[in-house]
Amino acid sequence: MDRTLHRREWLTLAAASAAALVARPAWAVVAAQAETPLQSFTGPGANPYWNSVGPYVTYPQKSPLLRLTDRPIQLETPRAYFRSAITPNEAFYVRYHLPDIPNAVDLKTWRLELTGNFKRPLQFSFDQLLREFRSVDLAAVNQCSGNSRSRFQPRVPGGQWGNGAMGNAMWTGVRLRDVLARAGIEKGTVQIQFEGLDHGPGPAGKGSHRFIKSWDVHEPVLDEAIIAYAMNGEPLPMLNGFPVRLVMPGKFATYWTKHLTHIRALTEPDTNFWMKPAYQIPDTPGGNTTPEDLKAGKVKMVPIGHVNMPVRSFIIDPDDSAPVVQGMPTVIRGIAFSGMGGIRKVEVSTDGGQTWKAARLGRDLGRHSFREFELVWKPELPGLQTLAVRASDTGGHVQPDSGVWNPGGYLWNKIERQQVLVLGA
Amino acid sequence: MHKTFTLLTLITAAGLALPSALAETPRPGLLSSGDYAAGPLGSELQPARAQPGNGTVYQVGKWPTYTAELAAGPGRDTVLGNCSMCHSVTYITMQPPLPAATWEAEVHKMINTFGAPIQEATAKEIITYLQTHYTPDTRKE
Numbered sequence: 001m002d003r004t005l006h007r008r009e010w011l012t013l014a015a016a017s018a019a020a021l022v023a024r025p026a027w028a029v030v031a032a033q034a035e036t037p038l039q040s041f042t043g044p045g046a047n048p049y050w051n052s053v054g055p056y057v058t059y060p061q062k063s064p065l066l067r068l069t070d071r072p073i074q075l076e077t078p079r080a081y082f083r084s085a086i087t088p089n090e091a092f093y094v095r096y097h098l099p100d101i102p103n104a105v106d107l108k109t110w111r112l113e114l115t116g117n118f119k120r121p122l123q124f125s126f127d128q129l130l131r132e133f134r135s136v137d138l139a140a141v142n143q144c145s146g147n148s149r150s151r152f153q154p155r156v157p158g159g160q161w162g163n164g165a166m167g168n169a170m171w172t173g174v175r176l177r178d179v180l181a182r183a184g185i186e187k188g189t190v191q192i193q194f195e196g197l198d199h200g201p202g203p204a205g206k207g208s209h210r211f212i213k214s215w216d217v218h219e220p221v222l223d224e225a226i227i228a229y230a231m232n233g234e235p236l237p238m239l240n241g242f243p244v245r246l247v248m249p250g251k252f253a254t255y256w257t258k259h260l261t262h263i264r265a266l267t268e269p270d271t272n273f274w275m276k277p278a279y280q281i282p283d284t285p286g287g288n289t290t291p292e293d294l295k296a297g298k299v300k301m302v303p304i305g306h307v308n309m310p311v312r313s314f315i316i317d318p319d320d321s322a323p324v325v326q327g328m329p330t331v332i333r334g335i336a337f338s339g340m341g342g343i344r345k346v347e348v349s350t351d352g353g354q355t356w357k358a359a360r361l362g363r364d365l366g367r368h369s370f371r372e373f374e375l376v377w378k379p380e381l382p383g384l385q386t387l388a389v390r391a392s393d394t395g396g397h398v399q400p401d402s403g404v405w406n407p408g409g410y411l412w413n414k415i416e417r418q419q420v421l422v423l424g425a
Numbered sequence: 426m427h428k429t430f431t432l433l434t435l436i437t438a439a440g441l442a443l444p445s446a447l448a449e450t451p452r453p454g455l456l457s458s459g460d461y462a463a464g465p466l467g468s469e470l471q472p473a474r475a476q477p478g479n480g481t482v483y484q485v486g487k488w489p490t491y492t493a494e495l496a497a498g499p500g501r502d503t504v505l506g507n508c509s510m511c512h513s514v515t516y517i518t519m520q521p522p523l524p525a526a527t528w529e530a531e532v533h534k535m536i537n538t539f540g541a542p543i544q545e546a547t548a549k550e551i552i553t554y555l556q557t558h559y560t561p562d563t564r565k566e
Contacts (some may be wrong), residue, residue, distance in 0.1 A: 037466055040493070043521025044561040054519065058469055060485035061477075070490040071513040099512060104484035155521040157531060201511055208511055208539035238485045273538065 028319035029066070029078045042160070047150030050079045050319070051162035061237040063090045068159050072096035072200075073239065077164040082335050083316050085362060085370040086139070087167035089232050094239040095144050095165060095253065097211045097274075098200030102238060102259055105197070110243055110261070112179070112227070116193075117265035119184030126243050129229060133174035136226055138247060139369035141168045141337045145252040145279060145304050149409035154291060156409040163314060163416075168337070168370035171247045173228035179263070180222075189217050191266040194246055196259035207273030213255050214270035215305065224249050227260060249368040250308040250339035252410075254279050279304045280408065286310070287411040288404045309339030310413040311399055313346055313373070313391035323421040326382050332359070333374040334389060341395030342367030348375045352386035353401065353415065359389075367394070382424035388417045493518040496566060500554030507543050507551060508535075517555065522564040528555040 029051045038053050047053065056064035059075065068074035075094040081087055111123040124132070144165035146158050159165070180192070193214040202208020215222055226247045228236070236242040241258030248255045254274075280301035281287040282294075287307065289299050313336035324330045332350075336343045342364070347356035362372030379385060392398045403414045452458075478484055493515045495501050508514055523531075529552050535541040536548060543551070557563055 034464065034466055035462060040566070041518065041521060041564070047521075055491070056469060057489070057491045058472060059489065060472075064469060067491055067515070068519050069513060069515045070492055071488070071515075073488060101488060103487065104482055106482045108481040150521070155523070157520055157523055157527060160519055160521060203540040206538070206540040208541075235483070238483070242483055 028321040030080055030319055030321040032321045042150060043155050046153050046155075047160065047162060049162055051164050052076050052150060052160055053162075059094070059239060061090060062094075062239065063088075065091065065093070066162075066164065068161065072099040073101060074159050075239075076161060077167060079164065079316060079319060082164075082314060082370075083333065085168060085335060085365055085372050086232060087169060087370075089169070089234060089237050089240065092142075092167040092169065092231075092237065092240055093144070093165050095159065096198060096258075098198050098208070100199040100201065102197050102242070105238075105243055105259075107243065112244065112261060112263065114179070114183040114263045114265075117186040117189045117267050119186050120182070122183045124179070126229065129174055129179075129227065129244065133178050135172055136175060137170055137172050138226055138249060139168060139170050139365040140247055140249045141166060141309070141339070141368060141370055142247075142253045142256055143167075143309055143337075145254050145410045146408065148412035151403060151412055151414070152405060152409050153403065154405075156407055158409045165253075168335075168365075169231045170233065170365075171226060171228040172230035172233070173226040173244065173247065176225040176227055176246070177223055179227060183265075185217060185265055188267050189265040190268065191215060191270055192217055192222065193262070193264040193266050193270055194255075194257040194260060195262040195264075196241070196245075196257050197261050198259055207278060210272075211257075212270065212272050212274055213257060213305075214266065214272075214275055215255070217265075219305075221248055221251055221305075252279075252304055252309055252339075255305055275303055277301070279410075281307065281410050282406050286400070286404055287406050289406055291405070291407075294407055304408075304410055307411070309337070310411060311338035311340060311343075311391050311393040311397045312336065312413045312416075313389045313399065314416055315348075315387055315389050315418045318387075318418070318420050320418060320420055323423045324379055325423045326379050326425045328378070328425070330377050330379065331374050332377050332387060332389075333372065335370040335372055336389075336391035337368075337370050338391065338393035338395070338397065339368070340397055341393040343371040343391055344394045345392040346371070346373040347390045347392075348373075348377075349388040349390070350377050350379070350385060352417070353388040353390075356390065379420075379422040382422050385420050385422050386417055387420055388415055390415050491515070496558040498554065498557060500550045500557075503547060503550045504554050507541070507547060511535075511539070511541065517559060520559065522559060522561040525556040525560050528552055528559065531555075 027049045054067040057067040065075040077093045081091040107126045113123045147165040150160040191214040195212045200208045227244050228247045229244045244260050246257045281304050282289040283300040283302045314334045316334040336346045346359045348359050349356050359373040359375040390399045399415050401415045492513045
């Protein structure tokens with residue numbers, strides 16, 4: 001074949017297809033064709049695709065994932081991996097703030113160190129964590145605060161995640177409270193601080209040097225938190241926090257410190273960059289505000305740890321990589337979760353949100369886990385149809401049909417829609 | 426396919442009547458088939474297997490980088506040289522097109538909040554480059 005001609009044909013095709021695709025909301029990551037690459041960015045409108053638009057890339061211990069950035073590393077999980085409630089380790093998303101990420105860790109010298117205002121400052125080896133504490137299992141969703149940030153209008157800077165900056169794993173580890181009790185929190189402690197092995201090249205005292213998060217010492221989530229040494233029954237992938245990471249059920253992932261190595265009892269509140277101004281949300285219902293109010297200085301900001309993750313649900317199948325057929329029973333399936341109570345109900349609409357039907361819920365792995373749902377749909381009308389999904393949690397929260405806006409790009413939980421082509425038969 | 430053809434040739438050569446089972450099979454509904462193209466999306470190499478640890482050491486090898494190309498133009502080398510101190514320039518291309526004022530604020534955030542050692546004149550050059558290639562009005566790739 002004439003190479004030059006072929007390339008020209010391909011470029012023409014690429015331009016035509018790119019224009020056609022813009023009009024299709026929530027387009028699949030699974031390919032309907034393999035002829036033209038997706039445009040490498042979206043905006044200034046909202047990202048119309050389910051996932052972010054970066055290329056597939058290969059990393060150690062990972063299946064090909066979608067690249068957001070390569071140094072520090074940020075990788076998104078493709079949609080198809082959410083077909084089941086447990087996200088495989090090799091597909092679990094990755095999000096770092098600082099580029100100095102461990103390549104090798106020696107368990108002989110690694111220690112979890114408890115320092116600061118403890119009665120008995122202590123350190124534990126990996127082996128001690130395994131042998132000296134009761135182990136607990138917990139299925140819990142880890143979701144980036146900025147998951148779905150690319151939906152925001154107007155767009156905000158930051159990691160332009162689609163919906164795949166989340167995952168659900170069965171975490172195994174020791175209770176944080178058990179470890180803290182061994183060291184004994186001294187009177188006068190106001191916060192507990194967490195830091196991992198990852199660092200950055202920035203100057204000391206700046207957020208570009210260390211990534212540190214803290215909690216008020218009496219915060220209830222500390223009672224539920226675990227220090228996890230296993231993820232889905234295996235050691236943690238390096239990019240997900242080997243040797244241990246914090247699991248903070250119901251809270252956004254910014255608090256799930258990876259490579260956890262330092263636990264400090266503080267006598268003064270932590271004012272480091274990663275507590276303020278980073279990861280702050282408006283102190284308003286749903287964390288919602290407007291660019292105008294923000295500019296006018298009307299918005300009080302608080303750490304995102306003040307709230308739990310709002311209820312969300314996602315259609316995974318059908319994903320519009322293939323049409324469905326009129327009159328043929330088709331399974332609409334996906335997952336739902338909430339940080340504010342377990343999933344109570346998932347409703348599916350096959351008419352763009354006008355009418356809703358309750359979906360059948362899958363096995364309950366606990367209130368912090370993804371919950372699978374499915375509904376069998378027999379499409380009656382040919383042409384483009386719009387599916388929608390809406391979850392309710394046991395705390396009485398229902399997903400809204402409006403998008404949130406705040407400057408960090410946090411807390412997105414609008415009802416998801418999926419266009420599906422129904423073929424006549 | 427090849428075998429069928431050979432068989433048909435033999436049968437025809439022998440002057441025998443064509444059995445109906447070997448006649449051209451109808452393919453109702455077929456609109457297109459056998460349409461190939463070179464794979465413009467490319468392929469990914471499988472990684473070679475490596476030892477995942479040694480003794481008490483858990484190891485994964487080097488982190489690969491897959492750094493995006495920046496738009497060509499004045500200031501590109503300044504951006505590469507300064508921004509890459511802390512992060513790859515994929516952080517720039519990953520963003521949606523951002524207003525000119527937002528790019529200015531981002532560069533100042535890198536300097537003031539994160540402590541990037543960048544002089545004001547250099548910062549201006551970086552800001553101009555970003556505004557020239559990565560706003561809603563200017564972004565092409």
